[in-house]
Amino acid sequence: MQPKIFYNIMADGTVKQVNPFTGTEVWSVAGRGRKPLSNEVQATARPIEVHSPENYCSFCPTRYFETPPEKSRMVRHDDHWERLDFLAPDKYGDSVAEFRRVGNMFEIVTLDYWRKNYAYKMAAQRQKWKEDYLANPVGLKHITDIIRYKLRQEGKTEEQLDKMPLSERLAVADAFFGGGHEMVIARPHYREGATLEADLFSSGDMSLEEHYRYFRFTVDAISDIVTSNRYVRYVSVFQNWLRNAGASFDHLHKQLVALDEWGASIDNQISMLRNDPNVFNEYGANFAAHHNLIFAENDYAIAFAGIGHRYPTIEIYSRSHAGRPYEHSDEEIRGMSNLVQACHAAMGPKISCNEEWYYTPIDAIYKMPWHVLIKWRVNVPAGFEGGTSIFINPMTPIDLRDRMVPNLYQLRDQNLIDRVRIAEECRVDPNPLKYYLK
Numbered sequence: 239m240q241p242k243i244f245y246n247i248m249a250d251g252t253v254k255q256v257n258p259f260t261g262t263e264v265w266s267v268a269g270r271g272r273k274p275l276s277n278e279v280q281a282t283a284r285p286i287e288v289h290s291p292e293n294y295c296s297f298c299p300t301r302y303f304e305t306p307p308e309k310s311r312m313v314r315h316d317d318h319w320e321r322l323d324f325l326a327p328d329k330y331g332d333s334v335a336e337f338r339r340v341g342n343m344f345e346i347v348t349l350d351y352w353r354k355n356y357a358y359k360m361a362a363q364r365q366k367w368k369e370d371y372l373a374n375p376v377g378l379k380h381i382t383d384i385i386r387y388k389l390r391q392e393g394k395t396e397e398q399l400d401k402m403p404l405s406e407r408l409a410v411a412d413a414f415f416g417g418g419h420e421m422v423i424a425r426p427h428y429r430e431g432a433t434l435e436a437d438l439f440s441s442g443d444m445s446l447e448e449h450y451r452y453f454r455f456t457v458d459a460i461s462d463i464v465t466s467n468r469y470v471r472y473v474s475v476f477q478n479w480l481r482n483a484g485a486s487f488d489h490l491h492k493q494l495v496a497l498d499e500w501g502a503s504i505d506n507q508i509s510m511l512r513n514d515p516n517v518f519n520e521y522g523a524n525f526a527a528h529h530n531l532i533f534a535e536n537d538y539a540i541a542f543a544g545i546g547h548r549y550p551t552i553e554i555y556s557r558s559h560a561g562r563p564y565e566h567s568d569e570e571i572r573g574m575s576n577l578v579q580a581c582h583a584a585m586g587p588k589i590s591c592n593e594e595w596y597y598t599p600i601d602a603i604y605k606m607p608w609h610v611l612i613k614w615r616v617n618v619p620a621g622f623e624g625g626t627s628i629f630i631n632p633m634t635p636i637d638l639r640d641r642m643v644p645n646l647y648q649l650r651d652q653n654l655i656d657r658v659r660i661a662e663e664c665r666v667d668p669n670p671l672k673y674y675l676k
């Protein structure tokens with residue numbers, strides 16, 4: 239048997255790749271990359287009727303009562319930002335939330351999962367929040383309304399709902415207050431000056447400051463989830479952008495899901511770290527540098543085209559000594575945020591994508607660097623993939639790099655991205671990731 243080679247450009251241009259961290263085998267076939275990316279063809283060109291303030295979906299600013307209660311919100315004053323936690327429901331309308339953190343009405347890992355498997359009890363502070371919320375008439379109406387909505391979605395009839403005792407219905411609400419599946423929702427639905435349904439507000443439309451606040455707020459949510467439930471071993475963080483990426487709302491949001499395990503992929507990466515603490519430099523950053531796949535960096539982070547992914551994938555790694563986002567300094571989080579925002583801006587808002595965060599699990603003693611993958615959902619794995627376990631990615635890593643670089647230059651010329659070194663300006667020092675240091 240031939241040993242696996244991670245990255246092999248063949249004579250005809252086919253690029254065979256194996257992801258060093260997951261073992262996924264991928265081919266990019268020469269010529270297929272020239273097919274247009276399906277998502278660039280606008281799914282809809284229907285004009286919108288502009289409403290101000292926005293009220294297009296349940297995540298919009300006029301519809302605060304269509305999501306579970308707010309754990310936290312970020313409010314922008316002229317020159318500073320303020321975080322308001324556990325806001326009383328009758329105060330929702332007193333300020334405009336730039337970001338809101340709420341429970342997910344339809345949890346992947348439910349509150350009952352934690353209760354039944356671990357005897358988890360809601361923290362006292364959460365319990366009190368629930369009691370105060372329900373004691374407030376606005377809060378009680380909010381909760382009874384959304385419980386009705388949730389149970390109807392789950393197939394209960396009006397008649398069944400009417401027969402259900404109030405105490406039983408209200409028990410459903412515990413998940414809104416004490417659950418570990420949350421959403422962080424951005425304010426705008428459409429971009430500034432939108433005229434078409436496809437002109438949705440994306441991560442790349444944010445200013446650097448807004449994107450930093452979005453990241454910071456999400457990082458704070460991870461810490462809070464970990465503090466509120468001692469059985470949590472990892473919090474999965476992701477953003478599904480547009481329907482092809484699995485988003486059920488077009489309105490920009492991230493999700494956080496508390497887990498009691500790391501998942502197979504991180505398990506495997508941690509065991510690689512045990513054998514070689516420098517593995518994320520060797521097979522990540524250094525490898526990308528040797529194959530000229532690094533296309534952008536700043537003092538805190540580095541971005542390159544990933545190899546061995548089913549979808550064209552951008553990887554952004556933190557250079558911090560810290561292995562968990564909430565252990566990063568404000569500058570480091572800002573640096574990571576700036577580079578991720580630059581990548582979103584350069585790829586544009588029309589490409590459906592998953593943004594996935596990876597970092598050192600809460601109970602791991604081997605450090606892995608915080609990194610963010612942006613996977614472009616432009617292809618659908620089909621029969622060939624199912625039969626062979628070889629995935630066809632429509633773009634080679636070099637195609638992906640070359641698509642990003644000119645757009646990044648253009649954004650920098652327009653002062654839309656901050657202190658990013660692009661393409662050949664990148665210093666590509668050996669071992670640029672410092673997570674392995676104390």
Ligand SMILES: [Zn+2]
Nearest residue numbers: 295298427489
């Ligand atoms: Zn909306």
